[in-house]
Every structure is written in structure tokens, then in C-alpha cells.
Amino acid sequence: MDLHSHSTASDGGLAPDELVWHAHNQGVTHLALTDHDTCAGIEAARQAAKSAGITLIPGIELSVSWAGRTIHVVGLGIDPAAPALQAFIKQVQAARQARAEAICDRLQKIGLTLDWRSIETHSIGRSHLAMAMVAAGWVKDHQKAFDYYLKQGKKGWVRAEWPALEDGVAAITAAGGIAVLAHPGVYTLSHAKMRALIEDFMAAGGEGIEVSTRAQVDKALQSAAERARQYGLYASQGSDFHHLAWRWRSLGRLAALPPELTPIMSASQLRPYFKDHG
Structure with missing residues (x-):
């Protein structure tokens, strides 16, 4: 199980x-x-x-x-x-897309061009951006994408804006x-x-x-x-x-x-x- x-x-x-x-x-x-x-x-x-x-x-x-x-x-x-x-999923997906766009904007400012809309997924997240960065040859692996760009404190970090805990449980x-x-x-x-x-x-x-x-x-x-x-x-x-x-x-x-x-x-x-x- x-x-x-x-x-x-x-x-x-x-x-x-x-x-x-x-x-x-x-x-x-x-x-x-x-x-x-x-x-x-x-x-x-x-x-x-x-x-x-x-x-x-x-x-x-x-x-x-x-x-x-x-x-x-x-x-x-x-x-x-x-x-x-x-309805909850629609709200979260909008937050995911907004975050992905904001991350790509930040990466663009340091010379890394990435279009999140080109990534095929039903639920865009930082992991997808990391894999795209690996595919583009910018980093060696998924973890390096986070270590260098995507985790908190790095150039590509954007805080997530999720719905409240009680709203998710209610859904x-x-x-x-x-x-x-x-x-x-x-x-x-x-x-x-x-x-x-x-x-x-x-x-x-x-x-x-x-x-x-x-x-x-x-x-x-x-x-x-x-x-x-x-x-x-x-x-x-x-x-x-x-x-x-x-x-x-x-x-x-x-x-x-x-x-x-x-x-x-x-x-x-x-x-x-x-x-x-x-």
C-alpha cells in the first residue's frame, strides 16, 4: 500500500x-x-x-x-x-502560474531566458523550471538549479502565495x-x-x-x-x-x-x- x-x-x-x-x-x-x-x-x-x-x-x-x-x-x-x-485547484493553479512567471522574470534579469508556458504540465512548479534549466545546460542537475537559483535567498526565489490551510482542508x-x-x-x-x-x-x-x-x-x-x-x-x-x-x-x-x-x-x-x- x-x-x-x-x-x-x-x-x-x-x-x-x-x-x-x-x-x-x-x-x-x-x-x-x-x-x-x-x-x-x-x-x-x-x-x-x-x-x-x-x-x-x-x-x-x-x-x-x-x-x-x-x-x-x-x-x-x-x-x-x-x-x-x-474551484480550489483553479485558484492554486493561478498562483503557480504567477509564481513561475515571476521566477522567469527574475532569471531573465540575470541573463537566463526561460518561458514557463513552453513547459508541458498540468501543475507548473519550481521542479519543472529546474529541469528546464538542466535541459538548457545552465546547471548540471536539478539540485544545482535550486542551490544556485531557485531556493530562498537566491536570485530566482519568489515566495509562494497559496490559499489558507483551512480552505484546502475544506475543499x-x-x-x-x-x-x-x-x-x-x-x-x-x-x-x-x-x-x-x-x-x-x-x-x-x-x-x-x-x-x-x-x-x-x-x-x-x-x-x-x-x-x-x-x-x-x-x-x-x-x-x-x-x-x-x-x-x-x-x-x-x-x-x-x-x-x-x-x-x-x-x-x-x-x-x-x-x-x-x-
């Missing part, structure tokens, strides 16, 4: 159908496609899942803002066509899904700030937290598991798979959830989806 993955509909390296077959080859029985701020790959993935004989859970990973920070919220078991979710729940706080271990927050984030997330209607995101048990898993216990959150597991070369995010290679936690798959919000599509 892997409940967090990306395809070429956003910033992944495999097309939705290729992702599904890779999941099948990895022994994954349940896969959630959770592309960044788009549902564009779900139908192709769903058709491939029928052939591959695995369960495809429609999902999304929304970019939201909380206390001046970018936070990611995964939605599982969503109706991709839900009007509230589509997911309005689409019949369950909202999950994605990869809590990546946020550099104090204990007090993390507590505030989780409390605000739950107040908005969030009910899950990613616990298992790696193949091995580590401090991040132990910390997330403790928060799931403390707050009574459903526990999710997902690799955040993007590219085959990123072996630290191998699809389906995840540590087991601690047995005392309640798995996200038991969440009542997901049951109608499985009844209709399982």
Missing part, C-alpha cells in the same frame, strides 16, 4: 498509467495518486489500475499556507470533479475525501509550532497524518506516530514517490505502521469510495 505518489500530471517522472504498472510490479495493492494541485492524471491511472488489478484511490496533494509557511495536505478518496475542489472534505497532513517531518517547526499546526489542521476538519514515509523506522516515523496517538489522528503511509532515480522514495517500500495506530484505510470517509469503485 502506498498512499502518496506523483505522476507527470504534476512533477513526477512516470505517466499516470506507467506509475500504476510500476506500483503493480512493486507489489503495491492499493495506490493513491496524489499529484500536486491537480487531478488530471486520475482517470488514466484508474483505467490502468483496472488492467493491473490494483486499487486506485483518487487523491491530491494541495499546497496551502499556514503561519507564513507552505504546508502540504493530501486528500484521499476524493471526487475529482467536485465543484469546491475544482478536500467537500469532495468527499479525508485530509491528511503530509510528511510532517519535513517542516522545521518547534514542538509548540507543530502542536499549533496540528490543532489548526484538526479544527479545519483534518483527520489524518502521514506516519510511514520511508522503508525504515526512524525518528520522523516515531515522532509522527506519537502525534497520531496524542491527537487521535488516522495514520497514513506513503512514499511521496516522484522519480525512479530517487531511491530514498521507492514506491511501496514503507515501514509498517505501529500496530496501536488506526490506519487511514479504516476512515469512514473512504468507505463510500471503495463501495463504488473497489
